[in-house]
Amino acid sequence: GVSATAVNPIAFYYAGVQPLNDTVVSFVAIVVVLWALHWVDKKAWDVNYRVVIVVGTVVALLLDLGATMFTIWDVVRSQWFWIGLPVMEAIPSALDYTISTVVLTEVAGPSGYAAVSGLVTSVSFLAGSLGLAASKYFDAQFHVTNEDIMTDSTEVRNEIMVTFFVAYGMQFLSLLWLLALPKNVQEAQDMKLRSASSTTRGVAFIVLLGLSLPFAVVVHTLSVYEPTSCLDVAGGRGC
Numbered sequence: 001g002v003s004a005t006a007v008n009p010i011a012f013y014y015a016g017v018q019p020l021n022d023t024v025v026s027f028v029a030i031v032v033v034l035w036a037l038h039w040v041d042k043k044a045w046d047v048n049y050r051v052v053i054v055v056g057t058v059v060a061l062l063l064d065l066g067a068t069m070f071t072i073w074d075v076v077r078s079q080w081f082w083i084g085l086p087v088m089e090a091i092p093s094a095l096d097y098t099i100s101t102v103v104l105t106e107v108a109g110p111s112g113y114a115a116v117s118g119l120v121t122s123v124s125f126l127a128g129s130l131g132l133a134a135s136k137y138f139d140a141q142f143h144v145t146n147e148d149i150m151t152d153s154t155e156v157r158n159e160i161m162v163t164f165f166v167a168y169g170m171q172f173l174s175l176l177w178l179l180a181l182p183k184n185v186q187e188a189q190d191m192k193l194r195s196a197s198s199t200t201r202g203v204a205f206i207v208l209l210g211l212s213l214p215f216a217v218v219v220h221t222l223s224v225y226e227p228t229s230c231l232d233v234a235g236g237r238g239c
Contacts, residue, residue: 001131002170004163005139005235009149014071015082025083033094049099050178056092057175061168064089068164072157103181106188107195126209129216131170136223136235139163 011017064085070076100120108116142159149156182188222234230236 001128001174002135002138002167003131004144004160004167005135006144006149006160006163009144009146010068010071010160011079011082013146013149014074014077014152015079016077017079017083021079022083029090033090048183049103049181050183052095053092053099053178053181054175056095057171060089060092061171065164065168069161072160072164074152099181102185103188106182106185107192123209126212126216129220130212133216133219133233133235135167136219137233138166140232140235140237 011022067081067085071082101117104117104120142163143156144160144163149160182191219233222228222231223236228234228239230239232238
């Protein structure tokens, strides 16, 4: 989805994150994810999917907001403070994935699960690429390049903060998609019984994917090569 492109420069220049320590904490994040999945499994999935995702996402974003603002404004600049974020963010991500798997199992059934699962995974990765492209274009309007961040001026800090707030806002708005998610297994089964096929919607969906994929590929390719990385669409400030 939409994110702030200044994340990595801030981690390196402000928080002083070391790759080895980042890897160790990522391993801890995996352990936390497994614990979260075990907790939900003990509940036998007798939970409200929407509430679980909303609470997990909001808590993770609030923790991320606090740590990010403290780092940007030099209240606390510690690599351990910064790299603790992935541990918190891994929990809602894992719950999202597991809940979507359960819902797909109920809605698609054994015969169509593989096809629907592949489609959902493809859409998820494509949405991430489009979100990154949008992030590059938006953030290019601000002074958040590596050189800008290294100056550590008040003006740059303000502009970095704006890009993060926009990213947080978009992530909060993405929770509106939960209205299309069944609350629990029973509602997913009822949805399957009430649903009907639609060729028109299927074709429209495939066309949308067909247009989005080449756009994402072109945008990211343009951003890699120096002669074209300055283009607005590639996240540059204009050639």
